[in-house]
Amino acid sequence: MRTYFLLFLLSLGLLSKAQEPYVNLNSPHNSVKTFLANLQPENHNDSLAAQPFLTSNRDMKSARKTAVQFKRVLDGRGIYIYFDEIPKSPNYLDSASKKNKYILIEEYKDIFLLKADNGKWYFSDSSIDAIKELYKETFRFGTGELLNLLPKLGTKKTFGLYTYQYITIFILALISALVYRFFAFFTERIFSRIVKKFGYEGEASEKYLWQIARPTSVLIIVGLLLLFTPALQLPVTYSKYVNIILRVMMPLFGTIILYRLVNIISVFLMRMAQTTESTLDDQLVPLLRKTLKTFVIIIGTLLILDNLDVPILPLLTGLSIGGLAFALAAQDTIKNFFGSVMIFVDKPFQVGDWITANDVDGTVEEVGFRSSRVRTFRNSVIYVPNGRLADNTIDNHGLRKYRRFYTQISITYDTPPEMIDVFVKGLRKIVEDHPKTWKDNYHVYFNEMSSSSLNIMFYIFFNVPSWGEELQARHEILMSIVRLGKELGVNFAFPTQTLHIENLPGQPSLSPSYMSGHDAEMKLESMFKK
Structure with missing residues (x-):
């Protein structure tokens, strides 16, 4: 079972007030122990803690400053040092570089220790530069100055936290509540003015704007907490999980904002679609809204996983392989999707048109991602796969x-x-x-x-x-x-058959009589002379 460095120190009694000064640089393990053991609240000696940073080309002042900054970064970011994993061998070799080199934190490969000619292990010159940059990144906009001011509010320790930390947490909570109310109101006003400027007052502002204003305010608060939380110097256990929660909340609420913003964009697009003659645009807007929302959710999920330190590249690689297998198994679905794309591009029909395609005969009611809904003249509804419609000959009676x-x-x-x-x-x-x-x-x-x-x-x-x-x-x-x-007086005919009896006893014959051929020729000649 892995033991965190803090627990290791407690078990050895290094945090007690009676702790003897500890300096040993003969291995990566002892150098890191020298650095951290001498910067504990009950045993603070930055001169001894600076020994792993003190080489022939560095003075004591800069080494002490670097040691203190590195300790503050570890506490501010909630970075655990797994002490039992640090090699104790004086001749440790890095398996990748085959040098006497040890990378302390896997996520920050620029920070490492090197074995000097005198056999001692020191932080490298590039590590010093990396620590300075990491300190600036952790304590932005001068928040590092609070580390010198906040302890003056009180250093009495209660339930693992100092008085100044309780006071600062209360102040941050109060400021967060005020900022939430202010920015929720302010953001709603900004979006409302933008909407009114484009002539969409009422429809979008009343239904969607407040839904965007609230998560936007929370996002701003999370940003402020990420800025000031490192200055609290919470215990590393607390700091780790607070940072994880805040890092997850940033992309989470960003995703919520963009997801709800898609609704406002769809309102604008729907209004534009209503100005066109084609009714197919009215069906394209809902499809575009669903597509954008799906895209936002996917990107937001990837950002959340990335902030949880989940490797994204292997995940995407696995998804690509799985996607290939899925594509092979779902060829018809993909075909129907591209069929819907071709319908929107070519526009062979639009909603409300009467179409005939093989055995499909009716009025188009809706065009979806996979299928189109057609109302037949029996008043029944047919769902026709778009791939089939795209391949068939369509007779559009509506055109x-x-x-x-x-x-x-x-x-x-x-x-x-x-x-x-x-x-x-x-x-x-x-x-x-x-x-x-x-x-x-x-x-x-x-x-x-x-x-x-x-x-x-x-x-x-x-x-x-x-x-x-x-x-x-x-x-x-x-x-x-x-x-x-x-x-x-014209009589309309219908299919009939007439039976003529030509000869009956005692009755005149009904058999037709014809003129001679010569008389017929004369009749024809006189007829066409007219």
Whole structure:
């Protein structure tokens, strides 16, 4: 079981007031022990603690300053020194460099000890520079000066903490509460003005702005605590977990802010989509919102794991391999996703269009990541995979400018030729007078002599936007045709068969009689001379 350095010192009695000065630099273990044992509150001797930093090219003053700064960094950042892992061998060799070198903290490889010619172990010159930079990074904006001021508030120790630490914690809690209220109000005002400037007052500000203002205030407080907590010099056990919590809260609340900010962005995009003619944009905004939220969650999770010192590169490598296996197992899902992308890019249809694609026939209600929802004319709903829609031939009835109406009007064989002409003229007049027909393209002609009727082709187009209006226009046209036939006395034919009995006893014969061929030739000649 690993024993932390602090517990090791306690077990040896190094923290007691009767502790004898300890100086031994003959191994990495003893050099680190010399440094830390002489900087304990009950046994503080920075001159002895500076011995591992004191070489021929450094003076005592700079060595003492470096030792104190390094100790403050360890306490401020909550860095454990696992004392039982430090090698005790005077001739220790680093396995990587094959030199008498020992890296004290794995996360800070620039800080290490080297064996000098005299056989003693000292912190290297590069370690001194790294400690100075690490000190500046830990105590930013002059917070290091608080280390000289705060102990003056009281040094009595209670439950492991000094009086000045309790006072400072109370002050930080009070300041955090005030900052939270101030910045929540201030942030909400800023976002509200920005929203009003772009003309989105009410819709976004009332629903989403306060949800952003509160986590933004917490994020600012966490930043302040990260700035001032190292100056408290809490016990390393407390400091370690406080730093972990604060480091996790930074990306956590940053992720929450961006996640909720996506809602405001989607409101702006939805308003822009409403200004376009295409209704497909209205479906693109929800998809974009979901995509952005997923992206924010993934990035936020990676940042949180990174702040927990979880190796990200091996994780991403494992995810990439797993992603390849997933891609092979989920080819249809990926195909449908790219199918939805192609639908949004090519825009073969939009929401509200009536489409036909193989056995799919209905009105598009929604386009999603994986599938599209189509309402059939039976009022049922079909969910069609987007990959299938992207591959199929789509007949978009919704893009029609004119809607075709074609039918055959059948009249009886006993209708006189002159009446057929008049009837056809009347049909054309109906088309020309109707307000919703395409006047430049229609065809009404006596077109066919079928087995039981004379057929007139009626081929026209309606200039209407929806199927319901098309049905209404059809109704009006057909009613006008029925009225015309009744007015002119034209009889509409239906499939019939007539039985003629040519000869009955005592009755005139019904067998047809024909003129001679010569008389027929003369009749034909006189007919075409007219």
